[in-house]
Amino acid sequence: MTNAAGLPGLFICGENVAGLYMTGNHPDPGESVWSWDSSLAEDLPAERRSWLAELDEVKPVTLEDGRAVVLVTASSEGGAAVIERDSGRVVFSGRCRNAHSIELLPGGLLAVAGSVGTDELQLWRLADGPAAGAPVATAPLEHAHGAVWEPGAGRLWTCGADKVVIFRVSGGAVAPSLGREKVIDLSESGAHDLLPDPCGGGLVVSTSRRCWRVDPGSCEVAAFGPLERVRNVKAVSVERGSGTVAFQKAEESWWSENVYLLSRDGAMGMMTIPGRRLYKCRWDQPCRLE
Numbered sequence: 001m002t003n004a005a006g007l008p009g010l011f012i013c014g015e016n017v018a019g020l021y022m023t024g025n026h027p028d029p030g031e032s033v034w035s036w037d038s039s040l041a042e043d044l045p046a047e048r049r050s051w052l053a054e055l056d057e058v059k060p061v062t063l064e065d066g067r068a069v070v071l072v073t074a075s076s077e078g079g080a081a082v083i084e085r086d087s088g089r090v091v092f093s094g095r096c097r098n099a100h101s102i103e104l105l106p107g108g109l110l111a112v113a114g115s116v117g118t119d120e121l122q123l124w125r126l127a128d129g130p131a132a133g134a135p136v137a138t139a140p141l142e143h144a145h146g147a148v149w150e151p152g153a154g155r156l157w158t159c160g161a162d163k164v165v166i167f168r169v170s171g172g173a174v175a176p177s178l179g180r181e182k183v184i185d186l187s188e189s190g191a192h193d194l195l196p197d198p199c200g201g202g203l204v205v206s207t208s209r210r211c212w213r214v215d216p217g218s219c220e221v222a223a224f225g226p227l228e229r230v231r232n233v234k235a236v237s238v239e240r241g242s243g244t245v246a247f248q249k250a251e252e253s254w255w256s257e258n259v260y261l262l263s264r265d266g267a268m269g270m271m272t273i274p275g276r277r278l279y280k281c282r283w284d285q286p287c288r289l290e
Helices: 046-052 126-131
Strands: 012-013 017-021 034-037 055-062 068-074 079-084 090-095 099-105 109-114 118-124 137-140 144-150 155-158 165-171 177-184 194-196 203-206 211-215 221-223 231-238 246-247 258-262 268-272 280-283
Touching: 012 055, 017 055, 046 068, 046 079, 046 090, 055 099, 055 280, 068 099, 079 099, 079 109, 090 109, 090 126, 099 155, 109 155, 118 126, 118 144, 137 177, 144 194, 155 194, 194 231, 203 231, 246 280
Parallel strands: 099 144, 231 280
Antiparallel strands: 012 017, 012 280, 017 034, 055 068, 068 079, 079 090, 099 109, 109 118, 109 144, 118 137, 144 155, 155 165, 165 177, 194 203, 203 211, 211 221, 231 246, 246 258, 258 268
């Protein structure tokens, strides 16, 4: 499904709601065509609703059995969940304080990055369901934020503080473990969002002052041109067909009512949802590093 400009839908999350919006470069995104509200999720154990009250990640993926799902995390009390798109049913939830990113791994594993109060990368089993008890493996990671799987190389890319850290996942789904393979130093702190760039290649990582591109082969770090001078970027997502960059930046403390759309020719559009504290935006496309 695309809009008149040929762009796919854009997932946006903030507070307790994640929604999918069809939009072009105009300020009013209209009503969402899909949404999930953690406060209204009757199939989520009641005590877990508060864990998911401050959604800060939304990521569309497809499970190995073909089901389309949406991965979400939430900060503050913190948690992670997997929602089936067709039914809105919660198929997984787990506790992770200040969870900031989530990724699907082979064998039904989920990687969750937890920042302050957790400071680690966690592996969970999707099969443990909507009331999962504890992660099956962990590894220290200061201010953990991003998590991106690289299928061809079998590597898990993460970020936190002033570093991008590559992990190896071994042991399969039965006895998984995490081992650090490489640490890439950034030139500044505040590593926040991490997502592949399907047009330019590699990964985009945001820090407090700008955005960077990391080359998966050489592990070299260079400025990400489109957002080289944009500060406080909390989310960045590159549309694979047009190269349009959707991003959100902190304009009121950590949040904003706006999501920006930057096209390849430099034209800037803006979507505004008045009264909402928006945090992450993701195009409705695979977020996997290819």
